[in-house]
Amino acid sequence: MSSSITRRSFLQASAATAIGLAAIGGGRAQEAERQAPVGELPPLPVQLVDVNVNLSRWPLRRVRFDETEELVAKLRRQGVAQAWAGSFDALLHKDLAESNAILVDECLRRGARMMVPFGTINPKMPDWEEEFRRCAEQHRMPGIRLFPNYHGYKLDDPEFARLLRMASNRRMVVQIAVKMEDERMMHPLLRVEAVDTAPLVDLMRDYSGLRVVLMNALGVLRGEALVKLLGAGEVYVEISMLEGVGGIERLLEQTPVSRVLFGSYAPLFYFESALLKLRESTLDEDQLNSICGANARRLLS
Numbered sequence: 001m002s003s004s005i006t007r008r009s010f011l012q013a014s015a016a017t018a019i020g021l022a023a024i025g026g027g028r029a030q031e032a033e034r035q036a037p038v039g040e041l042p043p044l045p046v047q048l049v050d051v052n053v054n055l056s057r058w059p060l061r062r063v064r065f066d067e068t069e070e071l072v073a074k075l076r077r078q079g080v081a082q083a084w085a086g087s088f089d090a091l092l093h094k095d096l097a098e099s100n101a102i103l104v105d106e107c108l109r110r111g112a113r114m115m116v117p118f119g120t121i122n123p124k125m126p127d128w129e130e131e132f133r134r135c136a137e138q139h140r141m142p143g144i145r146l147f148p149n150y151h152g153y154k155l156d157d158p159e160f161a162r163l164l165r166m167a168s169n170r171r172m173v174v175q176i177a178v179k180m181e182d183e184r185m186m187h188p189l190l191r192v193e194a195v196d197t198a199p200l201v202d203l204m205r206d207y208s209g210l211r212v213v214l215m216n217a218l219g220v221l222r223g224e225a226l227v228k229l230l231g232a233g234e235v236y237v238e239i240s241m242l243e244g245v246g247g248i249e250r251l252l253e254q255t256p257v258s259r260v261l262f263g264s265y266a267p268l269f270y271f272e273s274a275l276l277k278l279r280e281s282t283l284d285e286d287q288l289n290s291i292c293g294a295n296a297r298r299l300l301s
Helices: 007-023 026-035 068-077 096-110 128-138 158-169 200-206 223-232 247-252 271-280 285-300
Strands: 048-055 080-087 115-117 143-146 173-177 211-215 234-238
Touching: 048 068, 048 096, 048 211, 048 285, 068 080, 068 096, 080 096, 080 285, 096 115, 096 128, 128 158, 143 158, 158 173, 158 200, 200 223, 200 234, 223 234, 247 271, 271 285
Parallel strands: 048 080, 080 115, 143 173, 173 211, 211 234
Antiparallel strands: none
């Protein structure tokens, strides 16, 4: 892949693809449209691991591809080989055991062997330790996804520290959603501040085997705070909320490429937004392969 693909050349290539599809005749046109619908961007020449995908319904509105089969088909067309899936239900549903069970069932029955379930634990709920054990032993999840701001705890909470210790002992990946929505889009009755990640620095130093993925973090976590957190332990970030042209290039000026993962935040965000971040940045082949999937596969190896 060329290392100098720009936003303009990417969009021009996409338009050319759409025109080419229109020129194909008969059954070939229908087949081409089925595999690459007009308006979708052409996939990258590498297999992607998307570490930030969500099943079920966003609680405040319907979004396109919020049915599992539709989302799986969309991801497949865009070159995703594996997707780490949480559930939007886990934000507000009180019965996380049921939410996690449904998530596993959806991944098994409709995930086309590409969806990897990441269940949710709320360490402020009764018997959360039992649900953690169930996620690890019964559901055999490789990791968990946490929503501290929606579940009413901060990262300096002793119960959160206990949860991290348990995850570290079991070598489970811990995903922490720093935010879920831009403040300008929040419902007036559901305004949620971003998670303060500062306490995580000391916690990472306490648990040497802990592996943490910060999701939706790059809109609020940057500069010295980001560098300090990455230096405290095995902390990763994904690109779904990274903003600005050439954002990945700027990120790599302060972040090792080995700590950057591909995340789309689909279906709440357009998948193409994350794909375009890769296309418009100047990345060599090794950097592209690392971000697109090698780093994530190493995390689950």
